Amino acid sequence: MRRGRKQQPVSREAGLCHQAWLGPLRDGVNAAGYTLDQLASRTGYSKTRISTLLRGVESYPTWRITYSVVHVLGLPAWPLRRLWAAGAREADKNQRWIDKHIGEVPYLQPELQPxxxxxxxxxxxxxxxxxxxxxxxxxxxxxxxxxxxxxxxxxxxxxxxxxxxxxxxxxxxxxxxxxxxxxxxxxxxxxxxxxxxxxxxxxxxxxxxxxxxxxxxxxxxxxxxxxxxxxxxxxxxxxxxxxxxxxxxxxxxxxxxxxxxxxxxxxxxxxxxxxxxxxxxxxxxx
Known part of the structure; x- marks a missing residue:
């Protein structure tokens, strides 16, 4: 991250599905050159919560905070939402929990694949x-x-x-x-x-x-x-x-x-x- 501390490593507790999408999300943050302060300002979430998300620590992140970072970076949301849902199942979240949190971001742009x-x-x-x-x-x-x-x-x-x-x-x-x-x-x-x-x-x-x-x-x-x-x-x-x-x-x-x-x-x-x-x-x- 530009003008900020280097990202801390991903937690070893994160599952394979979680790590699968967390890696490219972190790469996107690095490529954009955002600091935690800048991400916090643009997403509306605190630096602590953004840092927790990017390190894969504590409880599995909600789709809402995950999408907020994806949206700021301008990355495609549809594939990430499917990857996020797979990671949630891996973290023993049931379908009701997944649907509830997906429903907190009710609208995405149409899925237009290259x-x-x-x-x-x-x-x-x-x-x-x-x-x-x-x-x-x-x-x-x-x-x-x-x-x-x-x-x-x-x-x-x-x-x-x-x-x-x-x-x-x-x-x-x-x-x-x-x-x-x-x-x-x-x-x-x-x-x-x-x-x-x-x-x-x-x-x-x-x-x-x-x-x-x-x-x-x-x-x-x-x-x-x-x-x-x-x-x-x-x-x-x-x-x-x-x-x-x-x-x-x-x-x-x-x-x-x-x-x-x-x-x-x-x-x-x-x-x-x-x-x-x-x-x-x-x-x-x-």
Whole structure:
């Protein structure tokens, strides 16, 4: 903040949904250069309450005070209202509480989404959902994460269009939201073993013993994905778990075809290397 003290960090007590919208809201305050005094003057709330809002401390904020800051910053209110409502549910607020506080701000401008944003959303929703399903397994939960991602993307659209590539910006945002909810090993690696239960191959095996053996083999293989660097992991999941064609991958992840080809090549080499070590822990590796 200009001419003021540096913002204090977000409370660790804030939930994932709360943090999801609080981060870009704080970024908006910083970009506008407002001090707490200026925000208090423009919103009509005290510095203490604005500071509490921006730090994510104490009780979950009402929509009214949240909207007051969004309005001052000139940020889109509709996606933030949905994100705010998700955070309220995460904070154990019931629907009656949510509706009551939304009703305190009775009118918003019509929801007019940018044309380029709508086009990106329409073309990527299915692919993003497939990627999310690979990590969280449940289709409704995956759809919710993708919806959260696109609301965050619209809320941060000004930043997205200033980035080198909007598609890449959107993909990294999705990856972050998915991995926040993914199952993990104790060492922090994503745990993709459960995806073995959802493959077409194993579902077509009628013999229970053969099916169990196939699931075990697939689970071991999918678990190796968690060792890959993030970009290689993305390409491997999209291509080998989600079944996306190679020519679609660059558009989805926002990278050049040459870069995607290189990532795929290195990922396949790394997976083979890891598989050999898994099958024979005593193998000598460079």
């Amino acid at each position: 044309v380029a944003y709508r086009a990106l959303k329409d073309s990527m929703t299915m692919h993003y959902t497939e990627y999310a399903v690979a990590f969280v397994l449940q289709i409704p939960r995956a759809r919710w994460i993708v919806a959260e991602t696109f609301d965050l993307l619209w809320f941060r659209w000004a930043d997205a269009v200033r980035s080198p590539d909007v598609r890449r910006y959107a993909w990294l945002l999705l990856r972050d939201r998915v991995l926040q909810r993914a199952q993990r090993h104790d060492d922090g690696r994503p745990d993709l073993r459960a995806a073995a239960f959802h493959t077409v191959v194993q579902s077509n095996i009628e013999d229970p013993g053969a099916r169990f053996e196939e699931i075990n083999e697939l689970a071991d293989f999918f678990d190796l994905f968690g060792h890959l660097p993030p970009d290689q992991l993305d390409i491997s999941v999209l291509r080998y778990l989600c079944g996306l064609d190679a020519d679609v991958l660059p558009v989805v992840v926002g990278l050049s075809p040459a870069r995607v080809h290189t990532l795929d090549h290195h990922a396949r080499g790394a997976l083979e290397h890891l598989r050999l070590r898994h099958d024979d822990p005593g193998v000598i590796t460079p």
